Amino acid sequence: MTGTVTSSPETDESTSQMTGPGKLSFAMLLGRMIIRSIRTLHELVAFSLITLSVTLLKFNRSKAVVHPIIRSQIYLAGIRLVPLVGMVAIMTGFIVVGQLISLFSMIGASRYTGLVMVVAVFRELGPLMTAMMVLARVGTSTVIELGTKRAMGEVEALEALGIDSIHYLVVPRVLGLALSIMVLTIYFILISMVSAYMFVFMQDIPMKPGAFVNQILEALHISDFLMLVLKSFFFGTIIAVVTCYEGLARPIRLGDISSAAMRAVMKAILFCVLLDAVFILYWMV
């Protein structure tokens, strides 16, 4: 006998009872999922750090090429989304905030109007909804655009010409999206506040515009402004980095681009919500 193991039927049966094909495959599936998630997170962090270093080291290089792309990204992710964000902000103001305020006034809790506005719109809905709109409108198209470039070999062509693909393709998108989401969030908040007051006004709730604004200002702190800027900036950065990573970082075929776009959307939502949770923790503590 040289290393050959023969097992009895009893042994096989007991082994299958202990591990079972179902249990084993679930454990394997879970294990694979965890390993894949850790690997993806590791790659994403590495991609983010490379992007950060390229942004810092090469921001002033090749200005004639890169800066116009940043401007065009601000146009695509910011200016072109003004009507959509405005519409959604009006509806949010009417449906969510206006109704809440009118309900508060019915139960005699009108003094909480400002606090509701700050917590609901300023801290949560504003940054998150704006980020989701930009993700849906620009994030997906970024994956498709960059994935197509990668699949068609244009990224290799850039490298062959000595053009840093992170500098040329990723940095303008990160800066463009981060700045656009910051500005659009402020725009969203202002519009939803106006529309919330319009709803209050139409419901004949006795509240003057001055009192409405005063309540909001009283509920606001300097840290809210700082957190708003940070949050929206990081949402933009997350969306840009995740979508660029999914489009560019790995070899991709044309047929895989749609699934890459889907993965990017899911990951971006997950990371934005996780970041949001971190900010909530800050406010709770």
Place this chain on the structure above:
Amino acid sequence: MEPYHQDPSSPEVLIEMKDVTVGNASLPENLCVEACNWKIKSGDFWVLGGMSGAGKTELISVAAGIHKPRKGSLTFFGKEVQYIEPDAYLREKLNVGMVFEDGGRVFHDLSVYDNLMLPLNYHELATADQNQKWVLQILEMTGMSSMKDQSAGRLSRNWRQRLGLARAMTLRPEVLFLDHPLGAVDAYHGQWWLVFLDELLKGTGGWKPRSMIVTASDLTPWIDRVNRIGLIHRGIWEELDPSNRDVLTQHDLVRALLTGTSQF
């Protein structure tokens, strides 16, 4: 057709591979070429022959610095790539041009003119006027002046391939790699390429590459033009002297690549 003559007074080594192993970019576990020792010297005009899928594209991608070798060392203009600072490496890399196969991998969302201006503007090597003048000259040389404002994505494959060549010329590289330049073009354009490359080696437009390398699965158009032949078969690299006709005619792979025999 007179073969391109090497200048014996300047046999400077421009690119050198020592014991290089080349992997497949899309299948990382596969190796294409092993233990390749290859010197590209000033005045060399190479044709790299091999059956389809032999690893010609992968080998020149490594030689051009686009992909890294799995093993071995790559030297650009006397400096080992592994040990060059990034900025110095970029300067050396700009001296190596690449024309990709199958439509040139042009930037589809840019116009023909912008495809050529992009590398020049990105590297800020000259003034805007000088760059513009050079680009217009290249467009004239390649017969693409009338299409300068067209979107590259709307061009036919023949013209995209030609745009790929024009784009590679913008940075005036000293070594020019051309991956299957005739692979995706029709007979008319194929003839234009052969005549134009001959002119390019003579120094048209005030610039000429010091060395040129083409890959091909059909050696017929190249065998009388080149002064060096490299072959890849089953991962093994081999060099031949095209002037030695006896060796060429007795070489099974060369015969197969000249006659189009697929069962080699």
